[in-house]
Amino acid sequence: MGRVYAGASTSVDGYVSGPDFSGFEHLFRWFTSGEVEVAGLKTSQASADYYGAMLANTGAAVVGRTLYDHTNGWGGTSPVGSHTVVLTHRPLEDNEHFTFCTEGIERAVEIAREHAGDRDVAVNSGQMARQALDAGLLEEICLDLVPVLLGGGTPFFAPGKGYVLEGPLSVVEGVGVTHLRYRVRYGSPA
């Protein structure tokens, strides 16, 4: 069975968005920092290899309704893997690409796991990842660490406290980004 993971481009001081939703020109610069194309990015060879492998290994995703609406439902096709579960209080009709789940994060991840098979499940965005973390379902965190200090804004995964990680399991140097993977360790910290 694959792993359940979440990730985000994050500043060195821990923000996924700067004050007043600023900073994205820094946080997402690595999306266009090279010549190698992968999933809509034009990035460095190292980042493309890393991100491409991650996407290839991802069979399904769990997202919130906000993200679904914001992207206009990705034009009707699952953005990652073959299926996306949308956790929502306002379900639409299920179809081959999307399942609308009203039964909470555990059930949403369970459905995604069924679709993913041996491949991984991606959880997006931060609010969903946080729910999965609190429910003990999130297994890995993929940090795309970007060399900028934003000094405020939306922190990665706040609020919450004291989740111990293991790793980094891997460190990949791109151009303008360091990709770090960590395993979440639940239970009493040593």
Add this chain to the structure above:
Amino acid sequence: MGRVYAGASTSVDGYVSGPDFSGFEHLFRWFTSGEVEVAGLKTSQASADYYGAMLANTGAAVVGRTLYDHTNGWGGTSPVGSHTVVLTHRPLEDNEHFTFCTEGIERAVEIAREHAGDRDVAVNSGQMARQALDAGLLEEICLDLVPVLLGGGTPFFAPGKGYVLEGPLSVVEGVGVTHLRYRVRYGSPA
């Protein structure tokens, strides 16, 4: 001339202290994660090499009065390098190990540079580092990235915004910590 740098043990979500000053058992675990002794730490070989070289290359420090008082003046001896400049509104008498500077961060760094010679100047803690950053004096940031999610507390370097960094200049894997060095780039972001 050496570089002016600041650093901190920081959680993956960007906090140097958790909610209600929690989390230090995680943030500082790498201080005692091995058998190699350096400057009061017992840590991994990699961290000891990294930290030992950093200390050996540091000729002087700039600290705030709060840290000076909190450590009881380090028993009268400069904690790093041969001299420490204490930025304060309540100066004590200068001595061979300490200069008490009331003239602002620029002057404090200038005095420290004179004492450091060709070696580096360390700026501690976060509030001083932030002043040095805002004054355009901080040249490098040394991030000791610790695999824990604290979910709140005191962020690294807040408030502030939009300082672009270069690097990482180096990535060193310790046990329970990843040491990342970045250069601060001032001026208009590209």
